[in-house]
Amino acid sequence: MGAAATYFRHLREAVVSIFDGMAVSASHLIRRPYTIQYPDRMPVRVQDTLPFRYRGILDVDLEICTGCLACDRACPIDCIAIAIEKNAATREIVISQFDIDLAKCMYCGLCSEPCPTGAIHHTTEFEGADFSLESLIRRFIAEPVVAYKAKKGAEPDVAVADLLTRGMTYVDEWAQPGSDKPAAVAAAPQAAVAPVVPVPGPGK
Amino acid sequence: MEAWLNRLMMRGVFGAxxxxxxxxxxGIAIACALVLFAIALPFASIVTWVERRVWARIQSRIGPNRVGPNGFLQWLADGLKHICxxxxxPxxxxxxxxxxxxxxxxLAFILPWAxxxxxxxxILADLNVGILYMTAVTALTVVGVLMAGWASNNKWSLIGGVRSAAQVVSYEIPAGLSxxxxxxxxxxxxxxxxxxxQGWSPDRWFLFASPFCFAAAIILFVASLAENNRTPFDLPEAESELVAGFATEYSSMRYLFFFMxxxxxxxxxAAIIVTLYLGGWRFPHVSPSPIAMNLLEFATFNIKVLIIVFVSMWIRGTLPRVRIDQMMSLCWKYFVPIAFVNLIGTAVWVAIWPAGNPFAAWSMLAVGVLLAAFxxxxxxxxxxxxxxxLYFHPTI
Known part of the structure; x- marks a missing residue:
């Protein structure tokens, strides 16, 4: 190939490749941006898009806590501190302290596994940033409360029925691996949120 | 403007x-100040926000959108930050x-506005050597950049300044010839x-007057990118090689001045290209009122200029930076010879058709429209x- 032919080939290649390159970037200009503007400009909160079994920050439903200390014993790093007293006369258990140190918690989920009622469970909440370690200790009890006790043979208490249903769904799913399929999730009334991929809003 | 001042003097506005x-x-000082504060400085500031938004969209991002509506006041925040x-x-x-x-x-940025x-x-001053003046004073940039590179006493700054000098001096030649x-x-x-x-209709723009003019307009555009140190010719401030080039040691307002x-x-x-090849402010005579006509012409000129500015942003979002030897070979081996061919070709063209060739203009325009459609x-x-x-690989 002669020098002149190479010269004009370079010219042609430059023009053609820049032409196509400009077309590619122009096609990006007319597309919707892919940015997800976490946290404040989301069409759906991220927490609402997470699955039911997501191991977020721990929560305790004290209304259905039996005070059995199973979670305290299961915790491998002792981030759960529970204090109970047994009332010999009424045979009730009084819980006077239920603290979870989220700074220590490693979100292993071993505490929610042995819970008989599903009172201690993970939520989909994950935004735990704070300004001091002290404030990361969640204190669930302000005044001592009487622990929940299942009545034999009777219908569960109406006041805590919803909580119990939710808790048992949570525990059952743990017990049966693979049962956290959409059908099982849909069975739980509060867990009907299907995993939704966050859709980026229009470019703002 | 002189006529207007003469009329005011005749009426005794400035005393007997x-x-x-x-x-x-x-009068000229006031007009200069008005142009600077009404057009030049706001443009130089707001265009930073526009440019960042355009790049962001080219990269499928959103860009600055937090300060003010859609991030419009981002330029103000940046300016305040630099002042503080x-x-x-050193x-x-x-x-x-x-x-x-x-x-x-x-100064090199402000003088051409005259x-x-x-x-x-x-127009502040319709000099009879207007376009020559424009190219002369814009070349003053290289003095400032070289001075900044030398005075910083820093090797990156010096390399940046010398690169800028080599680049601007080289690309002045094809730009002048175009x-x-x-x-x-x-x-x-x-x-x-x-x-x-020129006329208001595209067939009477010099862009489509002849194939040589079309090539010259493209060379002028690319050479102006190089003279402004814009991507793909931003070698003087190549971040990956030279930190920030000639601006490495600068901070605060002095740094801001370079980028403004x-x-x-x-x-x-862009105004040079629009004036020379894209018909400038020409607009059909639709209104007898001179004020309305001037406003329409002003809008026409600015819209054309903004389109050219947008194209240069778009190029910046598309093309990678060239190597220094590629930049020099592009200038000396391709642009300078082609610019000479354009010059001689245009001379022959003018000798054959002194009043222009409408057939050639219309066919050039048709080719342009076809290219745009393609x-x-x-x-x-x-x-x-x-x-x-994206359907097959949603994660890319």
């Missing part, structure tokens, strides 16, 4: 016996040259004269193809 020189000087920063002068630097350099760069033909009457075809056809160097020689001048020069070079087809093709790829 005004001194004409003082009246003209103060400490003005550092101990080993030459303090006088170091302080002087940013002002020279800004001959900017915004509309038929809105201005001559228009001068050949019009026989004038005045900005208004060149604009008036860089972004402002986009307007200036381009739109390519854009749609790439948009569709990407949709398919």
């Amino acid at each position: 016996h005004p001194i004409p020189v003082l009246v003209y000087a103060s 920063k400490e003005d550092i002068i 101990a080993e630097a030459d303090p006088r040259l170091f302080k002087l350099a940013p002002y020279l760069v800004v 001959v900017m033909p915004f509309s038929s009457s809105l 201005i001559f075809p228009v001068v050949l056809m019009t026989g004038t160097l005045s900005m208004q004269g060149i604009t008036r020689a 001048a860089e972004w402002g020069n986009m307007f200036v070079s 381009f739109v087809r390519r854009v749609v093709h790439f948009a569709r193809r990407s949709r398919m790829e």
